[in-house]
Each structure stands twice: as structure tokens, then as C-alpha cells.
Amino acid sequence: xxxxxxxxxxxxxxxxEMSVREEVGRIDGVEHIEVSARTGRLTVTAPQxxxxxxxxxxxxxxxxxxxxxx
Amino acid sequence: xxxxxxxxxxxxxxxxEMSVREEVGRIDGVEHIEVSARTGRLTVTAPQxxxxxxxxxxxxxxxxxxxxxx
Numbered sequence: 001x002x003x004x005x006x007x008x009x010x011x012x013x014x015x016x017e018m019s020v021r022e023e024v025g026r027i028d029g030v031e032h033i034e035v036s037a038r039t040g041r042l043t044v045t046a047p048q049x050x051x052x053x054x055x056x057x058x059x060x061x062x063x064x065x066x067x068x069x070x
Numbered sequence: 071x072x073x074x075x076x077x078x079x080x081x082x083x084x085x086x087e088m089s090v091r092e093e094v095g096r097i098d099g100v101e102h103i104e105v106s107a108r109t110g111r112l113t114v115t116a117p118q119x120x121x122x123x124x125x126x127x128x129x130x131x132x133x134x135x136x137x138x139x140x
Contacts, residue, residue, distance in 0.1 A: 015085030 001031070003045045006055060010064040011037035023058040027051075042066060071101070072119045076126075080134040081107035093128040097121075112136060 011017060017035045024033050024044055032045035042059070044050050052068050059066035081087060087105045094103050094114055102115035112129070114120050122138050129136035 012082035013086055015089065016083060019085070 001045055001047055002049045003032075003043050004050050004052065004055065005069040006042040006044070006052075006059070006066040007069050008035070008040050008042050008059055008064050008066045011035075011040065013037055016062075016064065019062040020059055020064060023062040024055060027054050027058055041069075071115055071117055073102075073113050073115045074120050074122065074125065075139040076112040076114070076122075076129070076136040077139050078105070078110050078112050078129055078134050078136045081105075081110065083107055086132075086134065089132040090129055090134060093132040094125060097124050097128055111139075 008020060011020065014037065017037050020035050020042060021033050024030060027050060029046040029048065030044055030050060034043045044055055056066050078090060081090065084107065087107050090105050090112060091103050094100060097120060099116040099118065100114055100120060104113045114125055126136050
């Protein structure tokens with residue numbers, strides 16, 4: 001199991017978090033998501049390292065912008 | 071047709087506006103709603119003046135706080 005971390009800008013509330021969670025949750029293999037509008041932190045856990053491009057596209061689909069961290 | 075105005079606190083984004091719109095839209099007789107997270111302004115239009123208590127309860131149900139204006 002590996003966890004990838006991203007910084008997301010533009011989220012302001014719990015609804016925003018839910019939108020990100022919904023879109024990222026559609027990526028194959030994703031087993032756990034943590035997302036916080038307050039910190040802008042998104043972590044995605046999957047058996048194999050998730051494709052960054054897929055995560056960034058999913059966040060974009062939700063209406064926000066993400067960049068990989070670390 | 072009469073329009074009632076309220077000040078809503080706590081909305082931060084379009085999702086918040088949608089939540090308020092959804093709950094207030096359930097009130098009998100409501101025909102038009104304008105709501106802005108940016109200004110915090112909510113206006114509710116109905117054939118007869120809408121009951122303030124019903125609007126405040128609907129906004130509360132959405133997770134925010136409203137007070138009548140004017």
C-alpha cells in the first residue's frame with residue numbers, strides 16, 4: 001500500500017472536499033482518501049502508487065487544482 | 071408576488087449556495103430564490119410573503135445561519 005500526497009487549491013468547505021473525494025474515488029485501485037479544505041492536503045492510498053496524472057485530472061474535474069507534494 | 075431578504079453567514083462557495091437553494095426551495099409557494107455566498111444575500115420570492123421562520127429553519131437545515139433583513 002502506498003500513499004501519495006497532493007496540495008489542492010480552491011477548496012473552501014466540506015462540500016468541496018466531497019467533490020474531490022468523489023472524483024478521486026473513481027480512480028482504479030484507490031482504497032483510501034483524506035482531503036481537507038482547511039489545509040489543502042489530499043492523500044490518496046492505493047496498493048500500487050497511483051498515477052499522479054489521474055489524480056490531478058480528477059481534482060480538475062471536481063473544479064480545483066492539485067500539485068503533487070514531495 | 072413578494073420578495074423577502076435575508077443575510078446568511080457561513081456560505082463559502084457554490085456548493086453552499088446549492089445547499090441553501092435546495093432547502094429553501096422546499097418551502098411551499100417559493101417561486102424564485104437568489105443566493106450568493108460572496109455577499110451572503112438570500113432573496114426568496116413567493117406569491118404571498120414567505121414565513122420568515124420557515125426560511126430560517128431551511129437555511130439552518132442546510133447548515134448555515136440566516137437573519138431577516140429590513
